[in-house]
Amino acid sequence: MRVLAGSSAVFGVGATGDAATITARLWHTHAPRLPWLNIAGQSHNSAQELLLFTLFQHELPPVEDIVLLSGVNNLVLSRLPEEQQGRHGAFFDCGPAPDAVPPPDQRVAHATELTIRHLGGWKSLADALGARLTFVLQPLAPWVRAEPLPREQLLFEELDEVSNFRRFHHDISTMAVGRTYADRLAAGCTRLDVPFLDMNVALAEAAGPEDWLFIDRVHCTDLGYDLVARQLADRIDLA
Template identity: 90%
Template sequence: MTSPRAEFAPHMEHYTFVLEDQPYLGYFQYGKEKTPVYHTDRHGFRVTPGPGGLRATVGDERPDGPARVLAGSSAVFGVGATSDAATITARLWNAHAPRLPWLNIAGQSHNSAQELLLFTLFQHQLPAIEDIVLLSGVNNLVLSRLPEEQQGRHGAFFDCGPAPDVIPPTEQRVAHAAELTLRHLGGWKTLAAGLGTRLTFVLQPLASWVREEPLPREKLLFDELDEVSNFRRFHHDISTMAVGRAYADRLAAGCARLDVPFVDMNAALTETAGPQDWLFIDRVHCTDLGYDMVARQLADRLDLA
């Protein structure tokens, strides 16, 4: 019998999450990877294909002149997309905000500290940057399940210790994740100011923060993943729409204090997605349609062209 994942998302077998150990970052994609669904440049950044056969990468070829950056973790990398052309950066460059190339600066399974460090380590490779859009926030909340001794001074990262038996209270998880996210966003603001670049923070979408109930196909996929993972057991308390809105409110207030524009992509998709639009491959990663809708919302709400 064919599993829902094999039937509806066979390309997901190529997203193996086998990452290379890296100093400072902990782990990152391998350079020069070529699979049927994604390609990376010499440093491990995903390639963004553009119009007319152009490509934009951090470490390899790109058009001359300024560019824009979309930064974050696996959703920005494009896990779930059927090809490089279906990622958010590709949809922005080819359809919704095509004036400048878009660079995909994302590390799978990165927290907010790793996202900031990644940009800092490779800033010397970048052209002039007009916009930095940071699409993030979920991983910090997921990692908030870990106990204080694994959080360190700058937040826990994936694979830094065994899963706990006791999960902190939901309110504590939300407060901790928001504090870390906003602390590191302050670092982004300092960098953006030095570069003369506009910075925007966007809370990335989580399936249960967009819809109370998944579509039947989404539910089949989620249920299959739950059989082999602990997501439901560890994160059922943060998966409600109410928690998503509370987290967004904390981040929105913090962004206002920092004078950084804020967009809640969950609320944006709730407002614009049709009732039968298949948005999510799993709870964190989108389908091609989902990523295209995220790109459209970014272009519209940030007045990109």
């Protein structure tokens, strides 16, 4: 058994059906040697991702690989004030939207600390289960391409009319912030002896110039998820 864990992108938001999710593409096409189990939920931070796995790990057969595709939600939630962060990070819908957000460096530092702290818990569980753990920074559209495709841009603009993503996250939605975040996460993974992959770089290298990858800035199309699954299989050695 292999496990793919994370939040809404792993859950499959954006896919036209279960067969188009990353987990299904791995199991049926790109890394089919062992079954894959999707352990993910929508709008989870890193603490919730870890908790979800611990609640169900007693029901699992032997696990060979755990791939954690995550990282974006902690950075998104870093906009919230300290009183909403608590000990383990903020949650979605835990309070009103703030009038101001911390600067990008502070947001990256906070998200990195939380992600690596909870990754330490994943590492302890994986070691106890005899499983290989890999952390993958999930793709965010502006971290993959400096400019979206025209059809992606139209979707993003329409979504911006009904959400606060651009207002609150324009400062982290740059290639420079994405690479800084990836570098800090990679350093933390090295300290824990956990392999690291930046899916933003991998997806940018794999995608063609006209490949429609995203339905919004966080969630992929069927093609985008298939390319993510293919890169996981190729770059983590999941044969």
